[in-house]
Amino acid sequence: MRATSIGRQAESAVAGFLNNDGYQILVRNWKTKVCEIDIVAKKGQIVYFIEVKYRASLSQGSGFEYIGPQKLNRLRFAARVWSQQYNWDGDYRIIGAEVTGINHENIELVEIE
Numbered sequence: 001m002r003a004t005s006i007g008r009q010a011e012s013a014v015a016g017f018l019n020n021d022g023y024q025i026l027v028r029n030w031k032t033k034v035c036e037i038d039i040v041a042k043k044g045q046i047v048y049f050i051e052v053k054y055r056a057s058l059s060q061g062s063g064f065e066y067i068g069p070q071k072l073n074r075l076r077f078a079a080r081v082w083s084q085q086y087n088w089d090g091d092y093r094i095i096g097a098e099v100t101g102i103n104h105e106n107i108e109l110v111e112i113e
Contacts, residue, residue, distance in 0.1 A: 010054035010099040011038055017097075017107045023048065032085075035078035039097075047092040049079045051112075054099045067096050067112060076113065 015025050023041040030037045039050040053066055067075075075094050083092065094113040100106040 006054055007052070011052045013099055014050065014052050014097045014107055015039055015041075017109075018048075018050075030078075030082060032081060035074060035081055037075070037078045037082060040082060045090055047083075047088055047090065048095050049075060049082070049092060050095045050097050050109075051075055052097045052099060056100070062098060064096050064098055064110060064112075072112060 011028060015028060018039070018041050019025060021043075023043045026040045026042055026047070027037075028039050030040055037049050038052040039048075041048045041050060051067060051071070053064065055062070072094070079092055079094060083089070093111055096110045096112045098106075098108045098110070
């Protein structure tokens with residue numbers, strides 16, 4: 001199976017997880033010429049920008065390990081661009097979502113900013 005297909009399945013699993021926890025999915029795979037965000041969701045008065053990382057098993061290392069300083073800077077930039085584009089001046093958070101398991105059965109969310 002192709003990496004993009006697996007990634008989309010992981011994003012779908014996270015979107016379902018978020019929906020079940022009361023989040024409203026605003027957009028998936030939001031992109032501009034200069035940045036992208038996997039999932040933008042809202043819960044209460046907070047918008048969440050979610051970066052999804054998939055690993056078949058933790059033997060490959062944690063997906064969170066791949067959200068280093070450069071990726072975090074790109075996520076910050078994308079959050080600012082999205083906020084400007086949609087006139088959002090409220091509170092927001094950047095979240096990492098790690099999906100593990102061949103059937104995407106394990107999902108962990110961590111606020112990274």
